[in-house]
Amino acid sequence: xxxxxxxxxxxxxxxxxxxxxxxxxxxxxxxxxxxxxxxxxxxxxxxxxxxxxxxxxxxxxxxxxxxxxxxxxxxxxxxxxxxxxxxxxxxxxxxxxxxxxxxxxxxxxxxxxxxxxxxxxxxxxxxxxxxxxxxxxxxxxxxxxxxxxxxxxxxxxxxxxxxxxxxxxxxxxxxxxxxxxxxxxxxxxxxxxxxxxxxxxxxxxxxxxxxxxxxxxxxxxxxxxxxxxxxxxxxxxxxxxxxxxxxxxxxxxxxxxxxxxxxxxxxxxxxxxxxxxxxxxxxxxxxxxxxxxxxxxxxxxxxxxxxxxxxxxxxxxxxxxxxxxxxxxxxxxxxxxxxxxxxxx
Amino acid sequence: xxxxxxxxxxxxxxxxxxxxxxxxxxxxxxxxxxxxxxxxxxxxxxxxxxxxxxxxxxxxxxxxxxxxxxxxxxxxxxxxxxxxxxxxxxxxxxxxxxxxxxxxxxxxxxxxxxxxxxxxxxxxxxxxxxxxxxxxxxxxxxxxxxxxxxxxxxxxxxxxxxxxxxxxxxxxxxxxxxxxxxxxxxxxxxxxxxxxxxxxxxxxxxxxxxxxxxxxxxxxxxxxxxxxxxxxxxxxxxxxxxxxxxxxxxxxxxxxxxxxxxxxxxxxxxxxxxxxxxxxxxxxxxxxxxxxxxxxxxxxxxxxxxxxxxxxxxxxxxxxxxxxxxxxxxxxxxxxxxxxxxxxx
Numbered sequence: 001x002x003x004x005x006x007x008x009x010x011x012x013x014x015x016x017x018x019x020x021x022x023x024x025x026x027x028x029x030x031x032x033x034x035x036x037x038x039x040x041x042x043x044x045x046x047x048x049x050x051x052x053x054x055x056x057x058x059x060x061x062x063x064x065x066x067x068x069x070x071x072x073x074x075x076x077x078x079x080x081x082x083x084x085x086x087x088x089x090x091x092x093x094x095x096x097x098x099x100x101x102x103x104x105x106x107x108x109x110x111x112x113x114x115x116x117x118x119x120x121x122x123x124x125x126x127x128x129x130x131x132x133x134x135x136x137x138x139x140x141x142x143x144x145x146x147x148x149x150x151x152x153x154x155x156x157x158x159x160x161x162x163x164x165x166x167x168x169x170x171x172x173x174x175x176x177x178x179x180x181x182x183x184x185x186x187x188x189x190x191x192x193x194x195x196x197x198x199x200x201x202x203x204x205x206x207x208x209x210x211x212x213x214x215x216x217x218x219x220x221x222x223x224x225x226x227x228x229x230x231x232x233x234x235x236x237x238x239x240x241x242x243x244x245x246x247x248x249x250x251x252x253x254x255x256x257x258x259x260x261x262x263x264x265x266x267x268x269x270x271x272x273x274x275x276x277x278x279x280x281x282x283x284x285x286x287x288x289x290x291x292x293x294x295x296x297x298x299x300x301x302x303x304x305x306x307x308x309x310x311x312x313x314x315x316x317x318x319x320x321x322x323x324x325x326x327x328x329x330x331x332x333x334x335x336x337x338x339x340x341x342x343x344x345x
Numbered sequence: 346x347x348x349x350x351x352x353x354x355x356x357x358x359x360x361x362x363x364x365x366x367x368x369x370x371x372x373x374x375x376x377x378x379x380x381x382x383x384x385x386x387x388x389x390x391x392x393x394x395x396x397x398x399x400x401x402x403x404x405x406x407x408x409x410x411x412x413x414x415x416x417x418x419x420x421x422x423x424x425x426x427x428x429x430x431x432x433x434x435x436x437x438x439x440x441x442x443x444x445x446x447x448x449x450x451x452x453x454x455x456x457x458x459x460x461x462x463x464x465x466x467x468x469x470x471x472x473x474x475x476x477x478x479x480x481x482x483x484x485x486x487x488x489x490x491x492x493x494x495x496x497x498x499x500x501x502x503x504x505x506x507x508x509x510x511x512x513x514x515x516x517x518x519x520x521x522x523x524x525x526x527x528x529x530x531x532x533x534x535x536x537x538x539x540x541x542x543x544x545x546x547x548x549x550x551x552x553x554x555x556x557x558x559x560x561x562x563x564x565x566x567x568x569x570x571x572x573x574x575x576x577x578x579x580x581x582x583x584x585x586x587x588x589x590x591x592x593x594x595x596x597x598x599x600x601x602x603x604x605x606x607x608x609x610x611x612x613x614x615x616x617x618x619x620x621x622x623x624x625x626x627x628x629x630x631x632x633x634x635x636x637x638x639x640x641x642x643x644x645x646x647x648x649x650x651x652x653x654x655x656x657x658x659x660x661x662x663x664x665x666x667x668x669x670x671x672x673x674x675x676x677x678x679x680x681x682x683x684x685x686x687x688x689x690x
Contacts, residue, residue: 169681312504319658333513
């Protein structure tokens, strides 16, 4: 198989993935019989490229890192918009890695819809499409006979979606409990050692974990998007982040955190999904956990999810201190699973 | 697909699996298009049955539970030995669930070899075949174009082998650390609360976790077999339980356990596999763990494994308080994956 790729978004994750892909070119051919070529790279404001004959990904990477833009690559530069590029590039697989507006799930959802509609398979690490429009997008993919994968949306490259889909056959997820937001976990840990919330947020910023504006994390929106994504895919919840019963950590003071530590407990921002009658109820809220809790030792930038199942009891997956490399691996693993499925046809 | 099964061993796990299979008969047909029939049930000393037309599994279960034996089932009773039944029953899948002699891996290894050699796929929860003879058996399976699965050998039904094989594509396991033996975990926990080792072992017996003779657990043999199995399959170690650098928990006194608790630590029996040059070194030994350790909160009958990987960093899987149902699910999930693979041919 020679897989043609369109990269939509060319930021940190996309460039890490690109470097990784280049470093594995020989391995892919040798171990998987898989070649690839990039036929388009679309960005919002840093230039876009398109070529049926394939682009030189190494040169595009170098240009982007040296000049901050893809302009000047050559005649493959294009003024077409991202939707036009998606419609016209003819790739088999779109790798969607744009920046997310978590309040709406856009533009990622539009990109995914356009690509699936054009008969392309899609890999994304954007929570938006799965958190806001999973049912629509997965049926669109099914009706077009293409694949839609998104392992990197929750817990970076740790396999949660693939685990349930591929390694727990016949098993139904009946509940989910997750420690899914890194910033709040780090901030609550610093506060339990006496830092103020502002100091703790500053530390999270220094470690590159949170954005300049940390409110998406602190107010629980990031965790809400992740539990919505998990509940939609694994429990058929048909929900979205705005429907999550959400509380952030602003109500917790350093005094509260110190007092909990004194009693041998810790605050954690816990995201949950539970079946309740026919519906699935999702929530994000701070909870006190005890040393026997599987999340007790999940600190720093680590994250964890517990799946409650009908046949396999309770299974917890912990990802320890991930880096950008693990997010790139999420994209890579999804690409391999799609390539296998295309190959099997 | 209509899958013909041979059950070799008809003890607790096999009967739990049988009950489960019967309860899912309609589900299997509706959701997977999968029918099944049992053409043989072989036991060492409780009678054996064989019939090309298929046995009445429900009746066999009832007879075994009411009379303790399969004798009296009818003309399907056979005096053939287990190897003769394996050779003659013509099943597509052997479910091997005999009792293991952990010192040698037999007779399970002989059963698996015979079945694969006769062109049958195999599911087992016996550690022996994978801990002692994985390389031989997996190449035999490959050469015969059949499947060999064994999810239940480590951590009951928690997917460890399937996780790596199916949900971490292209990812290499570079190290393993496991809390794999339930008895020692329970015993060390009781000792840290002041119980003597004998009292703690008594408690483990009362909870049905350990055998009458607990030495396989206490001396680290069970953990050694499990880390050998994991290292063989996930790291190509080519090892066996006797080659594991093994220490049990007999050297730990109640005083040691209480003293560790006083310092905020816990003893755990840790099994490890690490690459060292071209070889893989495996060990089982008691270690002191701290509250930040992912195994800190893994207590009672829970178990856990951490996989160190080249691309996905560190991933920990925790199984919480499993029961016999989870072991039966391990067999069921392996059967489903094999049925899918046979279907795809």
